[in-house]
Amino acid sequence: MSWTEDRVETLKKMWAEGQSASQIAKELGGVTRNAVIGKVHRLGLSNRAGGGSTPNPAVAAKAKEKPAKPAAKPKPAAAEKKPEKTEAAEPAPERPAIPARKQIIPAGQPLPPQPSANEISPEALASVREVEKTAKRISLMELTERTCKWPIGDPATPEFWFCGLPVQQGKPYCEAHVGVAFQPMSSRRDRKR
DNA sequence: CCCTGATTCGC
DNA sequence: GCGAATCAGG
Numbered sequence: 001m002s003w004t005e006d007r008v009e010t011l012k013k014m015w016a017e018g019q020s021a022s023q024i025a026k027e028l029g030g031v032t033r034n035a036v037i038g039k040v041h042r043l044g045l046s047n048r049a050g051g052g053s054t055p056n057p058a059v060a061a062k063a064k065e066k067p068a069k070p071a072a073k074p075k076p077a078a079a080e081k082k083p084e085k086t087e088a089a090e091p092a093p094e095r096p097a098i099p100a101r102k103q104i105i106p107a108g109q110p111l112p113p114q115p116s117a118n119e120i121s122p123e124a125l126a127s128v129r130e131v132e133k134t135a136k137r138i139s140l141m142e143l144t145e146r147t148c149k150w151p152i153g154d155p156a157t158p159e160f161w162f163c164g165l166p167v168q169q170g171k172p173y174c175e176a177h178v179g180v181a182f183q184p185m186s187s188r189r190d191r192k193r
Numbered sequence: 194c195c196c197t198g199a200t201t202c203g204c
Numbered sequence: 205g206c207g208a209a210t211c212a213g214g
Contacts, residue, residue, distance in 0.1 A: 035207050146194050
């Protein structure tokens with residue numbers, strides 16, 4: 001793929017809209033976000049300020065010192081190139097060997113009450129059901145800082161598991177579950193059944 | 194770990 | 205000019 005006028009225009013437009021480089025790359029296709037960023041710089045619009053002036057004070061403070069690379073390129077070790085994933089047709093029930101008792105989940109965030117199905121929006125509910133099919137189905141021990149902690153099933157049951165999908169930055173749940181966990185009061189009210 | 198943009202430099 | 209690799213940060 002090359003930067004045709006068309007694509008550059010899309011790039012400019014989206015960048016101006018505040019779209020992220022990865023989003024732009026995905027939209028354009030055939031390029032990575034790095035390519036997009038590189039192009040953005042070459043076009044001289046790294047600063048999302050269009051006018052030419054710098055309305056953003058943070059930019060001024062952003063002035064950073066350039067260490068001036070000596071000469072030798074700090075090439076660590078080309079140990080990794082293509083992981084070459086070899087498909088093993090076995091579940092391989094790995095036991096990571098619990099390292100001490102650090103494995104206890106610290107966040108004691110009280111688990112939310114499972115909302116009644118009739119209180120959440122149909123869309124959110126639909127997406128949740130969709131997610132639960134593809135969920136990781138991890139156990140309590142496998143919960144980490146960034147695995148969705150949405151509980152599914154009855155804790156008193158052996159089939160109890162947690163969603164486990166990647167969380168929505170910061171939040172304790174994945175996108176879908178954040179959707180049903182944080183319902184605005186406005187939408188919860190007036191919901192008839 | 195997921196993501197963001199910024200920079201460098203072989204091509 | 206291009207963009208992967210890298211850097212720096214959230």
